[in-house]
Amino acid sequence: MTRPGIGFIAAVVSGALWGACWMIVISVIFMLVSGAITRPPVGMALIAGAVSAAVLAAVAPPQRTPGIQMASIAAIIILLGGLTLGAPLGLPLSQVPVYQLAAVAILIALIWLSNKLVIGDLSGGHLPRYQLELMFIRLMKGLGFVVFTVIVALPFYVMVMTSLKSQQSLLANPLDFSIDLSQGAESLFRSYIELFTQFRFGTFLINSAIVSVATVIITLAFSIPGAYAVSRLRFPGQAFLSRSILLIYMVPAIVLVIPLYAVFSQLGLRNTLTGLMIVYPATTIPVALYMLQGYFRGLPAELEEAGLMDGLTRVGVIMKITLPLSLPALASVALYVFMIAWNEFLFAFMFLDNIDIFTLSRGVVSLNSSEVPRQHLMAGAVVATVPVLFIFLWFERFLVSGLTAGSVKG
Amino acid sequence: MAKREMKLAYVMLLPTFAIVLAIVMGPLLANFWISFKPVQLGDLRPASLIANERLRGDAEKAGDAVTIEYRIRNSSRDDVITGAGFTDMIPDGLAPTELDERCALTGQFLSCEIGDIEGGFRDRVRIEATVEPGYLENALNPRDSRPQITGSADNVLTNFEFSLENFRRVFSSSEFWHVFRVSMYYTIFGTAGALVLGLFAAQLLNTTFAGRGILRGLFLFPYVAPVIAVAFTWVVLLDPFSGTLNSILQQIGFIESPVNFFGERSVTINLFGLQFDFPVALSTVIAFEAWRYFPLSFLFILARMQSISTEMYEAAEIDGATPLQQFWYLSLPQLAGILAVLFLLRFIWTFNKFDDIFLLTGGAAGTRTLTVDVYEQAFAVSNLGAGAAVAVVVFIVLLTFSLLFFTFSPKDEA
Numbered sequence: 001m002t003r004p005g006i007g008f009i010a011a012v013v014s015g016a017l018w019g020a021c022w023m024i025v026i027s028v029i030f031m032l033v034s035g036a037i038t039r040p041p042v043g044m045a046l047i048a049g050a051v052s053a054a055v056l057a058a059v060a061p062p063q064r065t066p067g068i069q070m071a072s073i074a075a076i077i078i079l080l081g082g083l084t085l086g087a088p089l090g091l092p093l094s095q096v097p098v099y100q101l102a103a104v105a106i107l108i109a110l111i112w113l114s115n116k117l118v119i120g121d122l123s124g125g126h127l128p129r130y131q132l133e134l135m136f137i138r139l140m141k142g143l144g145f146v147v148f149t150v151i152v153a154l155p156f157y158v159m160v161m162t163s164l165k166s167q168q169s170l171l172a173n174p175l176d177f178s179i180d181l182s183q184g185a186e187s188l189f190r191s192y193i194e195l196f197t198q199f200r201f202g203t204f205l206i207n208s209a210i211v212s213v214a215t216v217i218i219t220l221a222f223s224i225p226g227a228y229a230v231s232r233l234r235f236p237g238q239a240f241l242s243r244s245i246l247l248i249y250m251v252p253a254i255v256l257v258i259p260l261y262a263v264f265s266q267l268g269l270r271n272t273l274t275g276l277m278i279v280y281p282a283t284t285i286p287v288a289l290y291m292l293q294g295y296f297r298g299l300p301a302e303l304e305e306a307g308l309m310d311g312l313t314r315v316g317v318i319m320k321i322t323l324p325l326s327l328p329a330l331a332s333v334a335l336y337v338f339m340i341a342w343n344e345f346l347f348a349f350m351f352l353d354n355i356d357i358f359t360l361s362r363g364v365v366s367l368n369s370s371e372v373p374r375q376h377l378m379a380g381a382v383v384a385t386v387p388v389l390f391i392f393l394w395f396e397r398f399l400v401s402g403l404t405a406g407s408v409k410g
Numbered sequence: 411m412a413k414r415e416m417k418l419a420y421v422m423l424l425p426t427f428a429i430v431l432a433i434v435m436g437p438l439l440a441n442f443w444i445s446f447k448p449v450q451l452g453d454l455r456p457a458s459l460i461a462n463e464r465l466r467g468d469a470e471k472a473g474d475a476v477t478i479e480y481r482i483r484n485s486s487r488d489d490v491i492t493g494a495g496f497t498d499m500i501p502d503g504l505a506p507t508e509l510d511e512r513c514a515l516t517g518q519f520l521s522c523e524i525g526d527i528e529g530g531f532r533d534r535v536r537i538e539a540t541v542e543p544g545y546l547e548n549a550l551n552p553r554d555s556r557p558q559i560t561g562s563a564d565n566v567l568t569n570f571e572f573s574l575e576n577f578r579r580v581f582s583s584s585e586f587w588h589v590f591r592v593s594m595y596y597t598i599f600g601t602a603g604a605l606v607l608g609l610f611a612a613q614l615l616n617t618t619f620a621g622r623g624i625l626r627g628l629f630l631f632p633y634v635a636p637v638i639a640v641a642f643t644w645v646v647l648l649d650p651f652s653g654t655l656n657s658i659l660q661q662i663g664f665i666e667s668p669v670n671f672f673g674e675r676s677v678t679i680n681l682f683g684l685q686f687d688f689p690v691a692l693s694t695v696i697a698f699e700a701w702r703y704f705p706l707s708f709l710f711i712l713a714r715m716q717s718i719s720t721e722m723y724e725a726a727e728i729d730g731a732t733p734l735q736q737f738w739y740l741s742l743p744q745l746a747g748i749l750a751v752l753f754l755l756r757f758i759w760t761f762n763k764f765d766d767i768f769l770l771t772g773g774a775a776g777t778r779t780l781t782v783d784v785y786e787q788a789f790a791v792s793n794l795g796a797g798a799a800v801a802v803v804v805f806i807v808l809l810t811f812s813l814l815f816f817t818f819s820p821k822d823e824a
Contacts, residue, residue, distance in 0.1 A: 028658050039661055133732045144614050145625075151701060152628055156635075158654050159643040174649075174657040222429060225422035233419035234412065241423075248434055250812065252762035254781045255801040258788050259440035260433070262567065265454045282433030285426055314418060343636040345765045350789075364638045365769075374646055381639035392634045396627055 004058065005126035007135070011057035011119050012050045014139045018114040019049020019076075021146060026107040027089050028175075032157075034099040035178035038090040041083070045111070048079035053115040057124030073112050080108070114142055156385075163191050163379035170374065191379035199376070200355065201383055204363035208342060208384075211276050211359055215341035216334050218281040219288045223333070226285070227292035228318055232304070242293060248286040253346050261350055271353050279347050284337045291336075295329035296322065331398045335391065342388050360384040438805070445798035446572040451789065457486030457529070457563035459494045463556075469504075469541040476504070480522075480535040480557065488529040494561030497521040500537070501554065503545025508538040524561075576799035580787075585778075593761065593779040595689075596696055600763075601756045603700025605749060608707025613737075615708075616715050626712075633705035641769035644698055648672060675776040691775035695767055699760060707752045714748045715741065754815050761808060780804045 023045030027038060055072040056064060080088045087093065088104045118138045122131050161177040162170065169176065179188070186193065195201040229235070230242045260279065261270065269275035299322065307317040323330070348362040358366065364380040460483050467476035478500065484491055500506060500518045509515060513522040513535065522535055580586055611629055615622055632640060647655050648671040656668040671694040676687040718741070726736050764781040767773060773782035780800060788797020 024662055028661075031658075031661065032654075037661070039663065042662065130730070130732045133734045137733050141614055144610055148611055148614065148629065149625070152631055154654075155640065155643045155647055156631060158647050159639065162646055171652045174652045174654050175661070177654075222425045226426040229419040229422040233415050233422075235416040235419040238419070248430055250758050250762075250808065251434055251438060252764075252781065252801075252804055252808065254762065254764045254784045255441055255805050256434065256437040258444060258784070258794055258798050258801060259437035262444065262454055262794065263437070263440070278429075279433055282429045285429060289426060339634065343638075345637055345769070361636060361638050364636075364642065368642060374652075377642055378646060381636075381642050385635045385639040388634060388636060389631065392630070393627060 003125050005124065006132060007122055007127035008054070008057045008124040010127070010132060010135050011053045011115070011122075011124055014118045014135065015053020015111075015115050016046045016050035017139065017143065018111050018118070019045040019047070019052070021143060022049075022107055022110045022114070025146060025150065026103050026110070030089060030099060030103040031175045032161075032177045034096045035173065035176035036091060036096050036099070037173065037175065041088075041090050044080060044083040045107075047083060048076045049111050049115065051079055052076045052112060053119065056115055056119050059124070061121045061123055069112070069116070072115065073108060076108050076111055080104075118142060159378050159381050159385070163375050163382050164188055165375055167373040167375060191373075191375045192383070195376060195379050195383065199363070199367065199380075200358075201360075201363060201380065203356065204358050204360045205383065205387075207273060207357055208360040211273055211280065212338050212341040214277045215280040215284060216337050218277065219284045219337045220330065220334060222281060223285050223288035223292055224318070224323070224330075227289045227296055228322065230289065231293040231296035232301070242290075245286045246290050249283075253283065257346060257350055260347075264351065270351050271357070272351075273357050275351050276344075276347060276359070279351075280341045280344060284340055288333045288337055291333050292326070292329060295326055299325055328398065331395065335395055335398055338391070339388055441798050441801050441805075444567070444795060445576055445802045446574070447567065447795050447798075448573055448575050449567060449795045451792035451794055453565075453567065453794070455485070456565045457484055457489035457491055459483075459491055459496065459524070459527070459559045459561050460485050461496045461557040461559060463498065469545065472541055472543045472546065474541045475507075476539055476541060478504070478506075478537040478539060480537075482524065482531075482533055482535060484527050484529055484531040486529050486563065489563050490526060490528060491561045491563045492526045493523075494525065494527050494559075495521065495523040496557040496559050498557040499555040500539070501545060503542045503547075504539040505542055506537050506539045510535045510537060513537065527561075576793075576795040577802075579796055580799045580803065588776075589778050589780055589783050592692060592777065593781075595692060596699070596767070596777075596779050597757060597761045599696045600699035600703075600760045601753060603696060604703040604756055604760075605707050605752060607700055607704035608709075608711055608752075609745070609749075611704060611708040612711035612715055615712060629708060630705045632702045637702075637765045638769060640702060641698070641766060645672060645770060648694065672771045673775055689776055691771055691777050695770055695777050698770060699763070699766060702766065703756060703760075707756065710748055710752055711745060714745055718744050757815075758808060758811065761811070762804075780807070 020042050023040050023042050027040035030036070031038060052072045052075045055068065055075050059068050084090065088107070089100055091100065093100055118135060120135075120138070122135055127135070158177075161179075164179060165177070181188070230238060230245075264270040264275050269278070303321055303325070304317050307321045308314075312320065343361070344359075345361045345365075348359045349365060352358055352362045355366075360380075360383065364377070364384055367377045367380045462481045464479050464481075465476055466479055468474060469476050480496070480498075482494075482496070484494075498520050500515075500520055502518060506515055506520075509520075510522065512524060513520055515521075520537065524533070524535075615626055615629070647653055650656060650668040650670040650673070653668070653671075655671075656665070659665045660668065669690065672691055674690040676689045678685055679688045722740055723736060726740055731739070762781065763779075764785065767777055767779055767782050768785065771777045773779070773786060778786065781804060784797050784800045784804065786797075787800055788794050
């Protein structure tokens with residue numbers, strides 16, 4: 001036993017926070033997965049977590065034997081079970097027992113593990129400032145992981161799960177995301193099937209793909225020679241250009257939309273995919289040029305000079321030496337531009353009226369009406385998200401370098 | 411050699427220049443032009459003469475009398491068309507006997523001068539003709555040749571008539587300064603929120619552990635996913651009637667009745683006897699902004715942190731600096747440069763942002779920013795000129811900020 005000091009108090013506070021935090025997280029996940037409704041006893045979990053931490057902190061670090069750890073776990077079980085009168089999640093255990101037991105086991109393990117990690121080898125007695133801050137930082141990091149994971153994952157989880165539910169069941173219980181697998185795949189994926197059969201999402205998908213791929217090709221075709229000129233050739237205005245090209249990127253799209261709408265209407269380009277294929281590259285070329293010229297500059301100039309000596313033309317040097325060496329940069333730029341074009345909303349929304357040429361962005365917006373059930377809207381969002389997320393995960397390395405190199409874009 | 415190189419450089423840059431001039435610089439100037447013009451959405455189609463041609467009477471045998479009738483009208487109800495008229499080919503085998511007095515005939519070529527016509531003008535032009543045998547053999551229809559229209563209407567977009575009406579309207583409206591303030595709140599807090607969250611997330615992932623790669627990928631999701639998908643997901647998630655978040659908060663006992671996150675302008679909060687109005691919808695929109703863009707600052711800050719040498723921390727450790735002191739006195743100064751650059755870029759881009767608010771609230775409940783106002787004026791109220799005037803305001807504010815930033819920011823950082 002150590003004489004309780006500031007370390008003990010800090011450990012107890014941390015334990016209380018963990019108890020409350022995990023109770024909220026686990027019981028919400030439990031409700032979402034099982035469809036049961038409960039009011040989680042957050043206060044009880046708070047006490048259980050605090051006592052469990054107190055058990056650990058009361059003992060000097062070298063004496064924290066497996067027995068003490070067991071006592072810490074037992075403290076959670078006894079307090080949580082006792083204070084809630086045998087209903088640790090606020091529900092009698094007889095209701096959805098399998099889910100409840102799993103949830104309670106995970107809850108207890110997480111509270112104990114978090115306490116153990118935060119307290120670590122720190123004593124419960126008097127702690128110098130260094131160790132106290134260490135404990136504080138461990139707590140903040142741990143809570144940070146939980147909070148960030150929840151705020152990022154929850155919307156995407158809701159998006160996918162809503163698309164698999166029906167409007168009535170969502171209105172009846174917005175927390176119930178349990179999936180009834182016995183209904184069969186056709187019923188489960190009904191929203192998706194309807195999107196592709198009745199709402200023409202197949203066409204939208206193809207349109208989006210055409211526009212995005214065309215944007216990538218046009219952007220590369222325009223920006224590769226431009227970037228090469230800016231990075232390798234000497235001409236008046238070179239330094240100015242390499243610095244100011246990004247300023248183009250600061251021009252808000254909303255300022256361009258009215259004149260472009262007016263002019264494209266008169267030219268008959270407004271309600272066409274060609275119009276988008278002109279506007280998108282114009283907005284991506286400056287940043288692509290900026291990213292590529294940075295990369296070209298980093299390539300050894302000697303290689304190209306050797307190529308010139310051996311009788312290659314400039315174009316030959318670019319095709320045979322520079323481009324093969326820049327494949328990673330080209331991949332980054334291509335993926336980044338693809339992502340921008342795929343996700344673009346404003347121009348697609350302003351320009352496209354004809355349902356035959358809707359892109360996915362425009363198509364999903366058309367689902368946002370009171371006549372279309374919400375699971376269709378979410379299924380549309382999933383259809384729009386999956387390709388770009390898939391590409392992102394597949395090429396994460398390239399895309400991350402592309403994002404850091406060029407993501408002045410909002 | 412140098413000259414050839416220069417020429418080559420300009421040739422290689424030409425396509426980029428051309429498209430940027432056409433799609434960015436041109437419209438930018440055109441927007442200024444439009445902002446000085448009283449132009450409505452409907453004015454995009456200039457007034458023109460419309461002529462519909464039909465044959466009256468039966469042409470069954472040679473000698474029958476028929477009438478070729480042109481119904482003409484002005485497509486616009488208000489605009490004058492000057493020098494209106496049309497020309498047409500009369501089919502072979504129809505011999506005109508009597509012309510409308512405004513028309514003249516050379517061979518089978520008919521040309522009619524209507525003159526200046528008012529808005530809403532309607533009239534008929536009749537040509538009497540007799541049927542000849544050739545007509546019956548060829549079975550031609552007068553409608554096979556379409557009348558060619560002449561005449562020009564005053565196009566409000568291209569004439570040299572300017573007015574300050576749009577700006578007067580924008581600045582005198584009671585809403586303008588409110589919209590301006592909302593824009594500034596949104597920009598400042600959205601940018602700051604994204605930076606703080608990004609800094610926090612970067613701290614979390616600046617150590618190596620199992621699953622770090624997965625978490626980094628997950629943290630980038632909000633930024634990579636299409637804006638329509640995440641915006642509508644938030645709308646569904648925060649719905650007051652069937653939204654999951656409201657149910658969760660109610661179950662935990664955090665709130666008693668559902669909050670209409672995107673629909674409620676403000677609630678009065680009583681804190682220690684101080685009463686103030688908390689803007690609900692605006693705060694939610696700002697939270698969305700911070701949520702969607704923290705991955706970007708997170709990536710940049712993480713990259714910068716990983717390039718800070720560990721020696722400095724080891725030295726500080728030996729000198730007895732505590733973890734928070736190390737963060738405050740070592741990490742933060744090292745990150746100041748990237749934070750400043752990020753703040754600048756995010757500030758400008760948040761100010762420019764239109765999609766997010768438009769999709770989340772449509773500018774309702776006190777969330778209308780300047781960019782949403784551009785859309786509202788130009789396309790919802792159909793007053794292109796007023797929209798362009800707001801866009802000019804957006805551009806000028808942006809220019810001012812950029813100049814301020816570039817004047818006062820440290821030179822070596824960018």
